[in-house]
Amino acid sequence: MTDTRVPFDDLVQMLAAIFLRQGLPEHIAGILAANCAACQRDGALSHGVFRIPGYVSTINSGWGQPEAMPVIDPGDGALIGVDARGGFAQVALDHARALLLDRVRAQGIAALSIRHSQHFSALWPDVEPFAENGLVALSVVNSMAVVAPAPGAAPVFGTNPMGFSCPRDGQPPYTWDQAASALAHGDVQIAAREGHMLPADAGVDAHGQPTGDPAKILDGGALLPFGGHKGASIAMTIEILAAAFTGGAFSAEVDWTDHPGARIPLTGQFLLVMDPSRGGTGFAARVAQLSDTVRAAGQQRLPGDRRHRIRADAQARGVALSPDDLTMLNSYL
Amino acid sequence: MTDTRVPFDDLVQMLAAIFLRQGLPEHIAGILAANCAACQRDGALSHGVFRIPGYVSTINSGWGQPEAMPVIDPGDGALIGVDARGGFAQVALDHARALLLDRVRAQGIAALSIRHSQHFSALWPDVEPFAENGLVALSVVNSMAVVAPAPGAAPVFGTNPMGFSCPRDGQPPYTWDQAASALAHGDVQIAAREGHMLPADAGVDAHGQPTGDPAKILDGGALLPFGGHKGASIAMTIEILAAAFTGGAFSAEVDWTDHPGARIPLTGQFLLVMDPSRGGTGFAARVAQLSDTVRAAGQQRLPGDRRHRIRADAQARGVALSPDDLTMLNSYL
Structure with missing residues (x-):
């Protein structure tokens, strides 16, 4: 059976309809649908429609407050707090984005501390739009305790993804998104x-x-960090930034035993955004030059290349859905 | 032959005298001496007095402008630029520290972009003092092209160290400092x-x-990044932050062929500092709690533990110098 090709906007509408049927407000359903459809479009399939059963199962479990609207603590500096109140981090980011951009333009650097937030998607959809806007963005999220700090230890850390994106002249943004766990x-x-x-x-x-x-x-086992003790330090630092700094829960504190079916950790997210034009150094041209140097040195494929190629194909031909994907999605409509 | 124990202040004076004999101004000699002596005191021997011949050789080679005083571009936001003018990054940081602290206290977050700077020491001496002051600090430096992005590729990246430190109730700051290369x-x-x-x-x-x-x-070979392609992404991002963002040179652009004896890259450093008290979340207590959780899970030793233990011993008994160290140091006096 071959894949079906669906226009991106149609996929967003289909996913939004599923989230609406689960009782989410239209605004939140739209944000989650666009995010999930973008992952499917870019071939980031582990965060595409594959995740829909997990979203539905979690919403039905009564875990968190997926319908909650976030509350912003604007402060008066370059650090903005957001209490997601048990809702989705993407909704918190959407809610605070305009203020964050104002602060970055005014200060050259600003950060968002999101707490009490659910995150079940990739990180590149959070950071790449800033790079498309000429800015540098770095974000980390903690999750649930499935990673041991070292052999011989019990799980403490989440898979704790980190994502980075920055503008690059003549090429899509340089973007990566990777777990702090080995897998x-x-x-x-x-x-x-x-x-x-x-x-x-x-x-x-x-x-x-x-x-x-x-x-x-x-x-009863656990994953290990990528890169041995160096990766363990990064995994722990992500706990510190995404939870201790934001006021969210550590991965080891996530306890959904009273909510069978819940699969989305309720922790925190830290997002740093910087304006490279402040330095006046031709930043995006320099990143393009570095990318060219790396390719010329023998590493042909850089992070994001495959995803941007699949995206271009999806924009021309529609987003690929397998027959099983379609059956699954229709079962929720 | 057993080690000699030297009071910390005496070691600083001895090292300062060496830098003065190389023609550095007293202010700069004092900063470099205190930094190098702190590495020796903490048992971070690869950045202790072991580095003195490299400093002397580089200064004598005419590479950079080790005597230069940095120029600050204060801007009006939370992002401060410093042109080290070929001098040492530690001197640039010392020069900009008061302004950086003012901005962090006012904004909750601020960053220093140091360019045209030499860095030949560990990163923890740059970040840990901020944590001792209740702040969170993260810094990255690029160096010289000795790391290939992947097997089959030529060297592009530096060993590109990254350092992090944050306050922790009842324990020394949680601090790590690690290269983006495997070794x-x-x-x-x-x-x-x-x-x-x-x-x-x-x-x-x-x-x-x-x-x-x-x-x-x-x-003619090269090191590889730690942690495979994930470490390679981090190494490249350090090039982007420490060089493209600051206006410094990429590791692959360092060319000292006209300066035999030069061993200290002339690149850039990025330093982010944040005030965790802004969130009012009991940050340092939460970091202590997380550290305790990690130790209880079976990872007894956390980054910095060994160094802080050796420091305490050195504060009681003096800083250890081997007979060879003493002979070498005396040869420069």
């Missing part, structure tokens, strides 16, 4: 289902022993 | 001298093939 949790679940082994440093079993067996990682 | 360049030189093999993913040979042989890495 995404979804990759472990897929490997367990398909019976594949993972790299030997991907995780630990229930006794803290390193293993590449996805079943052992899922059965 | 520090000095570790490769030591392994080559001692004939040790390195991990198989430490670097590539002159043909771009992965190798753990330090001689092959040094003979």
Whole structure:
């Protein structure tokens, strides 16, 4: 069976209808639908329509306050607080974006501290729009305790993704979005289902022993950070910035045992935005020059290249949905 | 032969005398001496007195402008530019510190963009004092092209260290300082001298093939980033923040062929400082709680623990210098 191609706007409408049927307000349904459809459009399939059952299951579980509107603590400086009140971080970001941009233009640098927020998507949709607007953006989110700091230890950290984007002359923004864990949790679940082994440093079993067996990682074990102790320091720093700094919960504090079906951590997000034009250094041209240097040195593919290529194809031919995707989406309509 | 123990202030004076003999102004000699002595005191020996011959050799080579005083572009926002004019980044930071602290207190967040600067020390001495002052600090520096983005590629990035520090109730600041490369360049030189093999993913040979042989890495090869493609994204982002954003040189642009003996890259440094009290969330207590959780989960040692323990010992008994260290230092006096 071949994929169906759906115009992007039609996919957004279909996903918004699903969120509306779950009782979300139109404004929030629209934000989540556009975000999820953009992931599907860009071929970031682990955060595309694949996530819809998790959204629905979580909303039905009574976990969080997915219909809540965020409350902004504007402060008088370059640091803006947002209490998402149990709602989605993307809604908080949307709500605070205009103020954040005002502060960045005025100060050259500003940050958003989002607390009590749910995040179930990729990070590049949060940061890349700032780069398309000429700005540099860096964001981190903590999640739920599935990552042990080191072999022999119990899980404390979330997979804790980090995302970065900045403008680049003549090319799409330079954008990356990566977990602080060796693998995404979804990759472990897929490997367990398909019976594949993972790299030997991907995780630990229930006794803290390193293993590449996805079943052992899922059965009381844990993932490990990427890059050994250096990645562990980054994972812990993401807990500090996304939770301690914002006032959100640590990954190890997420407790949804009273909400069967809940799958979306309720933690925090930190977002830093900077204006490179303040320095007057031809920033976007310099980033393009560096990208060219890296390609010439032998690394042909940079982060985001594949996604931007798939996006261009989707803009010409429509967004790809598999027959199973369509069946699943229709089951919620 | 046992180590000699020297009072910290005496070591600072000895090192300052060496820098003065190389023709540096007293103010700059004092900053570099205190920085280098602090590394030796904390047992961070790769950045302690071991570096003195590299400082002297570089100053004598005519590279950069080690005697230059930085020029601040204060701007009117939370982003401060500093042109180090070929001098040391630590001098630029010292010069701009009061203004940076004013801006952080006023805005909640501020950053320093240092360009045309030399950096030959660890990063923790730059960030930890802010944490001792109740602030959160993150800094990155690019260096010289000794790191290939991936196997099969030529070197583009520097070892590009990143450092982070934040306050922590009842314990020293949570501080880490790590290279974006799998290993520090000095570790490769030591392994080559001692004939040790390195991990198989430490670097590539002159043909771009992965190798753990330090001689092959040094003979036309390159280091690799820590943590595979994720570490490569971080290494590239450090180039972007420390060089493109500040207006400094990329690591691949450092060219000291006309200055034999020069060993200190002339690039840029980016430093972000934030005030966690703005959120009113008991930040330092939360960081202590997270540290306790990580230790209870089985990771006994956190970054900085060993260094703070050695510091306490040095404060009681003096800073340890080996007989070879003393001979070397005296040769410059």
